[in-house]
Amino acid sequence: MSETASDGRRKRSYNPEGTRRRLLDVAAEAFQSRGYQATGMHELMREAGVTGGALYHHFPTKKALGLAVIRDRVAAEVAETWIEPVRTAPDALDGIAGVFSRIAEGLRRRGAVSGCPLNNLVLELALADPAFRQAMEAVFDAWRAAIAARLRTDQEAGRLAVADADELAAFIVAAYSGAMAQAKARQEAAPLEACARQLMRCLEGLRTGA
Template sequence: MRKKVLDVAEEAFQARGYHASSMGDLMATAGVTGGALHHHFPTKKALALAVIEERVAAAVEETWIQPVRMAPSAREGVRSVFAAVAAELERQGFVRGCPLNNLAHELSLADPDFRIALAGIFSAWRQVIADKISVDQQAGRELGTDPQRFAALAVASYSGAMSMAKTAQDAGVLRDCLMALEQGVMSSKTGTRRRNRILHRAL
């Protein structure tokens, strides 16, 4: 029963939003009584926190964290996620948006507990990319890349692209943003190498 309620709440929060989803509607859709619902989730806030901590965090883990960890490099991991998500969105024919983004936009200022839970997921997402860059650097790659800044840019690019894709109902913007991200990073690295050569000659 707990799983069924979480399934219904997750779907409702993504489709309609937290504030537009009443507990009565959730009970009716899940086919549970008020007593059964409140046994597992005493308040709507408790239900939302469970969705964030158990479902949204799991989605980011599956979509981003594990693929980046398993990728040959950070850059290849980021590229593969963008491509896989774009392909899946095109296959399904509509864009609902990033589950984390959707709730972050609605709830971050609504309650500090929501903000902290959502920020924790963003932090873990960024950190896995930064850690992968550090591993790449140990292997002699990405030596001109700041791990934390690259991670922040990758997450921000994806989050912004998903918001734009949701509004336009066009997954192609993910590929556009990936291309811009890669070109921007490469340009930055080229500039860093040029500055380093100039500095070396000056010394």
């Protein structure tokens, strides 16, 4: 192979953003399956297939990697599974019911429950470092704010009775988080499904029929 061809191949394979994404994917999976504290940087380097120089170029410390996982992966998962479905549903209650239904169906299909990614990290890291706690609370803030905003839209349209949207959003997020913790403990979707039924009975009482 000529020197020119070899140089071209090296240039094409140099993909810093792809390396960063791969590291985040591997770390996010490891933190959920093994826990943040139990996962070592050398393990992540090996599993991602990167050099130590590449790992530490993107994430100088394990804490930097953990914060990036929360901000780039956990926040994105909450947005994909909760925020967007509720925002784009015909109304807030249909969106919330749909989220519970899809997640419960996924748990039944997989036959295993790894839990809510945000919850898992909160339980492990909330007291470990203020930066972790702030990053995770920011994800919760965005989650609650999105639900509250959609509830207010339906209230303003006359589809829902007037109620404190912020408190309702906190109630919905807490119900889901607690149900997922129970589902993880039992390794089955039943607690999530039971919670969804009772939660929706409460929320359906707010419909005005408009």
